[in-house]
Amino acid sequence: MESSKLPASCHITPTISNEQFIPDHIFMYIVTGAITIYDGNKEYHIQSGDYGFAKRNHLAKYIKQPSVNGPFTAISIFFNQDFLRSFSKEYNYTANNVLSKEAVIKLPAHPLLNAYIQSLTPYLPLTGNEYDHFISLKKKEIILLLLKINPDFKNILFDFGDPGKIDLESFMNQNYRFNVSMKHFSYLTGRSLTTFKRDFEKIFNTSPGRWLLEKRLQEARFLIEKKGEKPSDVYLEVGFEDLSHFSYAFKKRYGISPNQLKRTYQ
Numbered sequence: 001m002e003s004s005k006l007p008a009s010c011h012i013t014p015t016i017s018n019e020q021f022i023p024d025h026i027f028m029y030i031v032t033g034a035i036t037i038y039d040g041n042k043e044y045h046i047q048s049g050d051y052g053f054a055k056r057n058h059l060a061k062y063i064k065q066p067s068v069n070g071p072f073t074a075i076s077i078f079f080n081q082d083f084l085r086s087f088s089k090e091y092n093y094t095a096n097n098v099l100s101k102e103a104v105i106k107l108p109a110h111p112l113l114n115a116y117i118q119s120l121t122p123y124l125p126l127t128g129n130e131y132d133h134f135i136s137l138k139k140k141e142i143i144l145l146l147l148k149i150n151p152d153f154k155n156i157l158f159d160f161g162d163p164g165k166i167d168l169e170s171f172m173n174q175n176y177r178f179n180v181s182m183k184h185f186s187y188l189t190g191r192s193l194t195t196f197k198r199d200f201e202k203i204f205n206t207s208p209g210r211w212l213l214e215k216r217l218q219e220a221r222f223l224i225e226k227k228g229e230k231p232s233d234v235y236l237e238v239g240f241e242d243l244s245h246f247s248y249a250f251k252k253r254y255g256i257s258p259n260q261l262k263r264t265y266q
Contacts, residue, residue, distance in 0.1 A: 010124055012077045012135055020061050020178040020239075022103065025079045025157065026054040027142055029117050033072030034065045039103035040175050051107035053146075055156060056081075057163055057188065058103035059178045075117065077142060081160060087143060088158045095159040099152060112145050165190030169203050176215045179239045182208055216240060217253050224261050231258035 028035075034047035037054070038061045046052040048067060054060065064072040088094060107113065116138075123134045146153045168189050175185075185208070186196030200208045216238040223229040223237065235246035235258075251257045256264075 010075045012075075012139070019180055019184070020059055021180045021184045022054050022056055022058045022060050023184075024081070025056050025084075027077045027079070027146070028052045028054065029075045029113075031073040031075065032067040032070055033074075034067075035062055035072065035074070036065070037062045037104050040178065042102065044104040044106065046104075046106060049109070051109070051113055053105045053107060053156075055103055055105070059175055059180060059188070060103055061178065075120065077139060079139065079143070079157070083139065084143075084157055085160065087140060091144075093147070093154045093158050095155045095157075097152070097155045098159070099155045105156075107149075110149055112149060116142055116145055163188050163190050168196070168199050172200075172204075172208075172211075176212055177219065177237065177239045179236075179241050212239070213249060214253075217250055220246070220250060220258065221254065221261070224258055228262075231262060234258070 028046070028051070030046050030048050030050050030052075032048050034045065037044045037046070040059050044052070066072050120138060123131070123138060126134060143157060146157070166189050168191075171189050172185070180188075182196065183193055186193045189196060191199065197208060200211070204211050219238045220231075220234045220240075223234045224231060229237075231247065231250075232243060235243050240246040240249075247258055250261075254261070
């Protein structure tokens with residue numbers, strides 16, 4: 001598919017958050033470069049010319065990789081639950097089965113998808129209500145195309161259930177490296193925020209915030225001291241959002257900065 005006339009990275013409501021959580025389904029087309037997505041269990045690699053679909057209610061870290069000739073660019077279309085409920089009612093689609101629980105589905109190339117991406121180009125420069133009206137129609141169009149290509153997609157798009165209650169201890173020990181709010185940690189374990197905090201303290205004998213900080217700092221020290229990784233790489237890997245906050249918390253906990261520790265073991 002020819003991509004030279006396509007726009008640069010475009011997020012059709014909303015923009016991608018820094019939080020490592022997928023709250024809404026996302027259809028994506030990679031224009032140039034590649035992206036690697038990790039959900040805690042598996043890595044998914046999507047490159048230039050590929051289509052993918054990221055499913056809501058999954059943890060995800062992603063690394064964007066530029067192409068040889070330029071930056072990473074992509075088109076991402078988000079589908080919130082209100083939009084999908086309205087579509088479900090209008091077109092009489094419902095989910096009747098549970099499909100794979102994988103976070104990302106790599107979609108095969110298809111002439112209908114190719115034509116759809118090309119057709120988006122004229123609408124992206126529009127603004128205001130005109131933009132909103134056309135994009136709403138284009139979002140409906142891509143849903144219909146996905147259902148045409150694979151009818152089982154209804155079991156992903158129109159499953160409006162929330163996560164069920166799961167083993168909190170196992171989940172947190174597996175996923176503490178993800179930069180996610182307490183609200184989303186509680187939601188993904190099938191609990192209200194109040195119940196999550198209460199259950200957490202019963203299991204770990206400390207608050208979620210203190211436990212997460214300690215676990216992340218321990219992991220960071222291991223990666224710097226034993227694996228020789230750079231602090232500037234480690235802080236994101238273990239769930240910190242800001243390098244200066246990571247350095248401050250690390251020095252307060254261990255009495256030495258991450259960079260000093262790194263130099264000690266060089």
